[in-house]
Each structure stands twice: as structure tokens, then as C-alpha cells.
Amino acid sequence: MAGLVCANYIAEKGLSVTLIEKKDYPFHRVCGEYISNETIPFLKTRGLFPEEFNPATITQFQLTSVNGRSAMLPLDLGGFGISRYTFDHFLYKKAEGKGVKFILNTEVEEVSFRKDEFVIKAGDKELSSNLVIGSFGKRSKLDLSMQRGFVQKRSPYVGVKYHIRTDHPADLISLHNFKDGYCGISKIEDNRYCLCYLTNAANLKKSNNSIPEMERNILSRNPHLENIFKNSNRLFKQPLSISQISFQQKSQVENHVILIGDAAGMITPLCGNGMSMAMHGSKIAAALIVQFIKGDITRHELENNYSKIWKKTFNARIKTGRLVQRFFGKIWMTNLFVRAMKSMPALTRWIIRKTHGDPF
Helix, strand or coil: CHHHHHHHHHHHCCCCCEEECCCCCCCCCCCCCEEEHHHHHHHHHCCCCCHHHCCEEEEEEEEECCCCCEEEEEEEEEEEECCHHHHHHHHHHHHHHCCCEEECCCCEEEEEEECCEEEEEECCEEEEECCCEECCCCCCHHHHHCCCHHHHCCCCEEEEEEEEECCCCCCEEEEEEECCEEEEEEECCCCCEEEEEEEEHHHHHHCCCCHHHHHHHCHHHCHHHHHHHHCCEECCCCCEEEEEECCCCCCCEECCEEECHHHCCCCCHHHCCHHHHHHHHHHHHHHHHHHHHCCCCCHHHHHHHHHHHHHHHHHHHHHHHHHHHCCCCCHHHHHHHHHHHHHCHHHHHHHHHHCCCCCC
């Protein structure tokens, strides 16, 4: 999504863009599919707000503890819900209309930089360019080839996602804790809901590596989740899943490749702000890239300015997300959070505010 937003922005300026994608649009991704309203001014200015799909308007937040205690809070900024399947395809068609060239069903295998030019090997193609943007998500073969630090350490996190039909307030995003994990549910388009959870691989191992068994024996100990699993229609034949999700610090530039989205850095999913950050980061990168291509700044200035602005914009939220994440999935701590939401709503609002940005 970050790459699509960036491609739209750059192509809008009349510049040539080629986007390489290993799949074909549309397709599903493991994602919470909630977008903070901080993105709306940018999306509407660029003609990228998906109004025609009637995205869900989300104004309320619910938190439940591992044993089911619950608290509710209005979301000061709020957000909207739309599936990645729909939104990414919408962005793809917009970019295509602006002249972006797409190479689909093709995986980038190698990116090298020499004599101020990149060579990109993708399938049976070899391309050259004066600039490469890396928007390859949480973890990729390119992270390994670039020898990025975070890929040297195994991550215990596993993400699972469904689309469901269920009885759940349309304006509510809920975060349900269970042992060593948490599950978010919120409405998207077409009267569907996204149910997406993050857990520790140990939970899956204890359940004989069976997702249904894990949901029955671990997630459903939270009565709210038990009710959802028993009284919902699942719209996927099989859940989508992803492993090795890393929240470690990442660099924003590697071997002169400008990294955006989760490739540049990832906030913990419980903050519900990853897509907003991806779009904001794309805006920052694209504005500087346009200056570079026009010859207004050097490559060194592009890379330094991008890293500096990215860190200033996002580092505090990422740190807050990592701190809060430590306390989720634990009975006593989630009960404490629920009590705090009820007795000290201003404190909870402050924590939520620290993981979000201003409208851009």
C-alpha cells in the first residue's frame, strides 16, 4: 500500500514510475484494515480517498481483558475501515490511470547500486533506474540480501486474519486480549468485518500447530472472542497467516534504496495505526523524491532528510507501541488497563494519542 500511494504521488507530478509486484491485484493481506482519520486530508487532496466503497466510520474503542472484563471509550480522532483487497486494488487502478507501469506476478530478486545507478533483477527482466523505493512489507528476501539487522533474529509473532459476518456495532473497533496475544475486530466495506489477531508462536505449538485448535483452547477463554467464533460466518475458506513479524528498529535507507511502509519500520498492531503511518511515510518520501529527480537536492540530501524526517515523525509512536505491547496478553495487566480506561479515561486517551499523529 505504501508503494501504491508513493507511485500515485510521483506519477501525478508527471514523472515515470515502474512498480513491480510479485502478485496480481486484487489480493488479501494480513492486516487489521483500520485507518486513522489523520490520513483523510492527504487522501482527499490526492484523489485517493475510497469514498465510492462506503468505508465504515469508526468512532468508538473497546478493550477487553484476557478474562473478559470490558471498557469502552470514544475515539477522539476516529478512523475508517476498508479491506486491503479493495483499497489496494483501488490505488492500483488510480496509479494505472496516471501512467504508472506495472510488472505483476514478478518478484524482485536482487537490487544493486553502482556508478550512481541501480540494476534490478526481477524474474527474467533486468531494469535500470536512478532511484529505487523498497516497499516490500514486514519481511522479504530483499531484507536478507541487504543483510538488514532485524532479520538475523527470529521473531516469535504470528498474525492471523479472517473476514467475517457477525453482530458487532458498525462504529466500534474492539481489541480483545487472550493469553499472549490480542485480537482486533472492526467493520470494513460491504457489511463485512475484519478479524485479525497477533499471538506468540508458542500458542500455536501448544495447539499442535492447528489454528482452529488454538482458537478453541486459548483465544476462546476470553468470552467475547468465544462469542465471535461461535456466532460468525467466516468468509475465507482458510485464514490468512504470517509469521516472523518483527517490531525491531529498522533503517529507512539501505544501500541507497529508500524504504517505505513496514519495510522502514513497523508499529505494533494493537495501536491500529500501521496503514496511516505507511501513507504518511510515503508522502514524506515522495515529496523528497520529486525534488531529487528534478535536481533540486542531491542523493545524499534525499537520504539524510528522509531518514531524519521519518524518525522525527514516527519514532515516538513506535516506542510507545512497543512499551504498551509488553503488557498485553497478560491477565493482571489487561485487567489493570480496563480499570484505568473506566477510572482514568484521560490517561487512556493520552496513550492512544501518543500512538497517532496529526492530520496531514
